[in-house]
Amino acid sequence: MRRRSWLKLGIGAAAVLAIGGGAVALLGPGWQRGRLAPAGRTVFTHVGRALLEGSLPANPAEQAAALDGLLDRVDALVAALPPHAQQELSQLLSLLATSAGRRALAGLAQDWPVAPLAGIQQGLQSMRISSLSLRRQAYQALHDITGAAYFSDRGTWPQLGYPGPMDI
């Protein structure tokens, strides 16, 4: 596999999307004006739920608050990435937010908000071990951004048994 960038993915996936009647250029971006666009927020909310199952609070209200906090920290994290990385991520998120892209990349039949947790996790697992390096790249981007954004917050540290910085 020598595909080099999400731009290439954009072109490859355009074929996939054409079936669904769309084209990459017409998609809403996943990242816009320095923060996650609605498409990106949807994807990260549900990917976050799946990746962080067991780390997120179980209580629904607390979980929703934790996911909101996660999205804010994803915003901050992505804002610090260089433009080329933001663009690639934006394309990835916008593809994942369409039904054709979601099926092609994540192998997920149902839309994010209605798909059961186990279904999303299966989708992630299929990306993780896919023979297409493109899908493995996508999985790792989601895994790493979610993990970094979530566990950068002090609120998660007690659960890790991590005391945080020493006072000096």
Place this chain on the structure above:
Amino acid sequence: MSRLPDPIREGLARGWRVAGGPHGAVPDRLACDVAIVGSGAGAGISAEILTRAGLKVLLVEEGPLKTSSDFRQLESEAYPSLYQESAARKTSDKAITILQGRCVGGSTTVNWTSSFRTPAATLDHWQRHFGLQRFGNDELAPFFEQAERRLSIGPWLLPPNENNALLRRGAARLGIATAAIQRNVKGCWNLGSCGLGCPTNAKQSMLVTTIPWALDHGAHLLVETRAERLELANGRVTALVCVPASGEGPATRITARHYVLAAGAINSPAVLLRSQAPDPHGRLGQRTFLHPVVLSAAHFDGKVEGWRGAPQTLYSDHFLETQPIDGPIGYKLEAPPVHPVIFATTVTGYGREHADLMRQFPNTHVLIALLRDGFHEQSPGGSVRLRGDGSPQLDYPLTDFVMEGARRALLSMMEIQFAAGARRVLPVHELARPYLDWNEARRAVAALPMKPLLAKIVSAHVMGGCGLAGDPALGVVRPDGVHWQLQNLSVHDGSLFPTSVGANPQLSIYGIVNRLAQDLARRMGGRDAILA
């Protein structure tokens, strides 16, 4: 926030000549004797030597000037402010995450303080294959010695943290030798947050040593200013064009008698590529090495707390020394610092399995193996290219040759961890899971597909791309560090190395650049100068 004295803020108050970013506008024209691009390992040493020699030095750094008062030991602050690409720089296929500094002090501001001289076997190889006759162990020794004195490099006398102690215990059970690592620290508090910037100024990085010295003696520093390209004419550099790192504001044109590129491997070749520097033999940006690193995490009954205490105080070169340097790839073993974000992203898996691993955080031991790339024809390293926007990108094909080394390295680390008493060991690979005993682990890892984006690979040691060579067909710069085709341009950083070092590279850069900078100062008519 640290309540300790902050020598950088004090220096600024004393009137250091610093411009750029919050320190004020950069003039549109500047002149000096030597313009240095970067402020990391190679730049810092060069700045001090050339300033000592009485030359007028100007440093240009793309990153911010952050100081001990800013270093709050938080990953959420350190990665975006102190690292290239927010610590998420990747090779073009995204299979390797690359850590490099991007701030005053460069990678030395965030590095883990392990200090090794260039191994004699590496120098032998360079002498034999790259025409670097003057790079003998004995010839370089005085230059290393000066760097060691200047940067307080010495034995670490406190007991190792548990993460390191477990490496020694496990290895000893298997008859594998380990040894102590020297560190460049003075009055170290043993905090363990070296990678997030040293809040006590104990780490003798360029940020607190050579750069303050140079600034105190008249050097000029531009920060948040990117060296965009060199203007070239008739085999010479005629100017260095810089732009604000923010992308907004006017350019600055710097003229100098001599130019020193020390922007680090990947970025130094990129400046030359953007400048369309002559490259008659197709060497520029080629042979970039990473010491590709694989990792193994293990759970112990007792607490390990890998975030606490000096990182990397013990190592093993067993798997480098027991095999020929140009045979199957060998590896150095070390025990790195472990913090929540780096751990959460590095450790594989999702959902309950990942949550489980995270909950074991305090009892987790981590080993890394650094693969010695560049000594075998099947390990030619990577190459730097430019994206459409001019930013650099490293292509690094993970060959089967390298990945078989990665498999052996995972096996060695797991065996050591089980020997040290691990309950479960997780080789960091997407298809692996925590194994309960060595036999099960060995069988599983023997069968894992060792492919990019399955095995996790990281690097904090970027080297090469502007290789030193005694023959223009073999490298980008001459043995004295001067560009083969551009007579007033030198390269003084990790991009000089014709192979990887086979040891953590900072002291190799300090020592070798120390010599190159002394020679350069002399050629420029400066006073004789040594580091210490």
